[in-house]
Amino acid sequence: MFDAQIHFDFQPTADLVDVSDAVSWLLSALRMNGQICGKEWPIVRRDSGCAAYVLLPAEDALSPDHHNVYVRQIIAERLPQAGLSEPRITILGEDLDGDDSCPCGTPPSYVLYTTYICLESPVRCGGCFLPIPLYALPKTNNDEYSDVISWQSNYQSCDALQMGCQVLERAATRELSRVESTLSQEGLRICREWEASTGVPFYYYLYRYGARSWARELARLCPVCGGSWRLEEPWHLFDFKCDQCRLLS
Template identity: 40%
Template sequence: MSIIFVSSRAARQVTDAVYPWKRGSIMFTFKGEFFPDPAKASLSEFYEGELAVFLHTLRRNGQLIEQHWNLVEQNGVVKLYCIAPDEDALEPRHYNRYGLEALGGLIQRSLRPPVFRVIGKTLGLSDACACESPSYYVLFSNFVAEYSPVSCGDCNLPVPLYKLPGDSEDEYYALRQWQGEYKACDSLFVLSGVGEGFGYREISEIESPLTKEGLEICREMSQKSKRPFYYFLHRHYVPQESTCPGCGQEWKLDGKLHGIYTFKCDQCRLLSDAP
């Protein structure tokens, strides 16, 4: 199975020169070209079928940033403009089983394999983790998050899902579902008067259904990665509480971890902040 991937060394050199302090991978904008075979499918059938499946499979694997792509048709060629978390994010070696299957179906309906080219560094978006082997991870999100809900414990940058230890069978369904639920509850807390209390309870209480779901995901991901997974518990209204809500032990740090976390419990694998 083939795919053409054109890297941009110039884009990387400019990035390193302008952002010498960066600790993570810079988000990159790509141009992709797809060549549907009109003898096998109409343009709309190709777009709504094989191409849609392929793109959403990459999105679910963390290789494309959600909602940041545009498609244009020109002279029978479908052109994609999208954002990915690293310069090599769209290379087939990062595909899971579903991505490879989707690519195969796409190529069967195409005149030739798709082509991806790096255009350059994407402005205005967060960097992504570039650590080779993080010592621990954090499950963290909010209502405006567009990236992976997993952060690196060492650099505090989001970890693309395809970089998480696991296997090619995993589409991170539970993880993505939890993030959607967390964003909904956090949105209620921040933006809603009527639903503020419900939203806050879900993101702040150790016994809430949302927190229990997140802690279970952390346990499962920890087993797969062989690394600790911490859960972020947002405690806006009890910032001075010095004991862990899980075990009752002292958990206040001497200073702020990554400038965000004021509390950390290694036994319960919980992190929290203070306004």
């Protein structure tokens, strides 16, 4: 991942509330298009303008080639109405805490996977297991990825609760680990739609908290088809993989 500055010049007569709203609209649209990561971006007043500091999934993430209709519309209409110039992008450098993006030209498979501390895209390459920018995949909801980002936000909220071990731990763990949960069903729907549009296998990760015994854990079967899914050797982070049901654990 890369850190970047998005700079905007604005007219002296510009209303600062309008300026802030317009910049926030653009950042939200970029997020929903998978071009920036995270949920919070500092916006700083600078001389005759302002700058937002964002995290990018790849160095070229803010290229106009990746813009969707909403990003283009905000740049063409909303920014000028608020007295703002077109944004100027400065890549500040690689983020020390972030993963590189997937270098594979054609991933052999995909995995929908995130955790409560992940800022990266929730889609991983089945070959190298590095994150894939969302804009590299077909749009999922009205020319953006709002349903995928909503799923990721919900997953991370549940993961944070079960890691906290105090409030709603059991309820959150059920959402993460049971295939019939609302969270898992939404994730599986996203996987099925992406597999249909890409023609590439798309796997869903089921969280596993633990087991009563090692023997019972080794004998665990796929929760959908009831078939054997334990791997002889781990596949990336996963010890269980059902190719028929596209499940990992």
